Amino acid sequence: MSGHLNGCQAKFQEKVPKAAYYHCASHQPNLAISKSSTVPDICCMLSYLKAVGDFFKYYPKRQLHLETTVSKVNVQRKSLGVTEVSPHKVRLMCETRWVERHTILVEFAEMHEPIVNCFETISRNSSREWNAKSVTKANELLKAILSDQFIAAFQTNLYFFVYTKPLSCLLQCSTQDILTAYKEVDVAKRVLKDIRADSSNEYDKVYVSMCTMAKLHGMEELTVPRTCSGQSLRSNIEVENPKTYWRCTTSIPFLDHLIAELSTRFSQLNQQAIKGLRLLPCNLTTLTDGEVAELYKRFHQDLPAAEAFEQEVKLQIEKWKLFPTQLPDNICETLQQANDKLYPNICTLLKLLLVIPVTTASVERGNSSLKYIKSELRTTMLQDRLNALILLFIH
Incomplete structure (x- = not known):
């Protein structure tokens, strides 16, 4: 899976060079x-x-x-x-x-x-x-x-x-x-x-x-x-x-x-993710211009208004200076309090970071449960019933 030459990671990045590889954190x-x-x-x-x-x-x-x-x-x-x-x-x-x-x-x-x-x-x-x-x-x-x-x-x-x-x-x-x-x-x-x-x-x-x-x-x-x-x-x-x-x-x-x-x-967390997390309000005071430039270089093709990214960051820093005791320290709280019309680029970037897969346990759990549901006695089961039974079995 993790092979950077002929592994699954390399084959994905041939098609999508920006796709970053993250090892399953629970493993x-x-x-x-x-x-x-x-x-x-x-x-x-x-x-x-x-x-x-x-x-x-x-x-x-x-x-x-x-x-x-x-x-x-x-x-x-x-x-x-x-x-x-x-x-x-x-x-x-x-x-x-x-x-x-x-x-x-x-x-x-x-x-x-x-x-x-x-x-x-x-x-x-x-x-x-x-x-x-x-x-x-x-x-x-x-x-x-x-x-x-x-x-x-x-x-x-x-x-x-x-x-x-x-x-x-x-x-x-x-x-x-x-x-x-x-x-x-x-x-x-x-x-x-x-x-x-x-x-x-x-x-x-x-x-x-x-x-x-x-x-x-x-x-x-x-x-x-x-x-x-x-x-x-x-x-x-x-x-x-x-x-x-x-x-x-x-x-x-x-x-x-x-x-x-x-x-x-756990020290080998993808660098883009670490730098992206610097946009959280609790980390904005330590954000440097060089890190802002690196974030723009990495994510500019995904941003809805990339030309205004640096200005948005400055506005975000000034905004949270007014609330020094109420700084969110995770992505979900930040998105709940952010205005996607005023800060469309930052909201988009945080959403990209939010869907980084921390674990593949849920996918593996579905695969390991399949043998209990799709048995020789249930070979004629249709897809809808199979999906419903697997979800019931797992959760």
């Missing part, structure tokens, strides 16, 4: 998180979570045994007056929608105790009802999800995903304009940078969650793996305690990767 956080998850401990943890989903998904007997284990755990918790486990099916790790991965992390945190108990029962196989494949795999996964590396990576990922999930959901809204979308991204980046600057105090919450998860299964505290100065394929940091070790080897690298990816991917 960008997914890519940023995906690249951030290449930290070795995080990557291994996610692969084990995927293996846990595979272990239960395609085997009804294993799934039924997990449900029985959840019931037993809830009976024990109820007698102790502890919050019961909400029963969930262990879902597969989604490869594309990283928002779903956060949901899977939350569900796994809730189901961690029943899953561990289930693996212990299968690996012991005292009833002789499990085959060798199930016993071997359960024993392997049990050791993996009780390891210090898994617990540290899991709680780190679970904690910092909280800051990116609302952003991903927000950017999928079809009513977002480009300015509001990128403002929210800047807010998320600033928060993550503040956490990074004060990582010692912020990490206390993560480490408490790690220790709680470890103690749930009889582990007194997290330990530091054996270090070796000649080993370069793993972290060999000499530290005084486990808390410092896991902060330096897992949490800080993951947070650094996440901040860098968000900064890189």
Whole structure:
């Protein structure tokens, strides 16, 4: 899609040279998180979570045994007056929608105790009802999800995903304009940078969650793996305690990767859009003559009275000087308060900026819903009914 030589972008611009390419903003956080998850401990943890989903998904007997284990755990918790486990099916790790991965992390945190108990029962196989494949795999996964590396990576990922999930959901809204979308991204980046600057105090919450998860299964505290100065394929940091070790080897690298990816991917917003947004009343005081000339050069063919564009900008600046405390900071409010007869060029330019596609999630949602509506049993459905059913299904 984004190829500037032979991709879809290039083919569009052959026909319409002024058509600017914008990457889907709701997909960008997914890519940023995906690249951030290449930290070795995080990557291994996610692969084990995927293996846990595979272990239960395609085997009804294993799934039924997990449900029985959840019931037993809830009976024990109820007698102790502890919050019961909400029963969930262990879902597969989604490869594309990283928002779903956060949901899977939350569900796994809730189901961690029943899953561990289930693996212990299968690996012991005292009833002789499990085959060798199930016993071997359960024993392997049990050791993996009780390891210090898994617990540290899991709680780190679970904690910092909280800051990116609302952003991903927000950017999928079809009513977002480009300015509001990128403002929210800047807010998320600033928060993550503040956490990074004060990582010692912020990490206390993560480490408490790690220790709680470890103690749930009889582990007194997290330990530091054996270090070796000649080993370069793993972290060999000499530290005084486990808390410092896991902060330096897992949490800080993951947070650094996440901040860098968000900064890189969202810094490449199309320059014409950024300069066009300088016409908003809240930005007019910093608008320069050079930027006005660049905007004219870019959009003059689309303007209804291009020869009066510079004069309109000056009038707009003087107008909003009279209302310094009522300056709109988004395109919709500006258009509602603007007079398209007095400022036809500015209104036209803002309308062009308003239709910049922030996300393609709505289009993809329609495509993914088609298979549920247009099935083999409905091959004679006409277009009007198909359109209506898809809209009902989506909304």
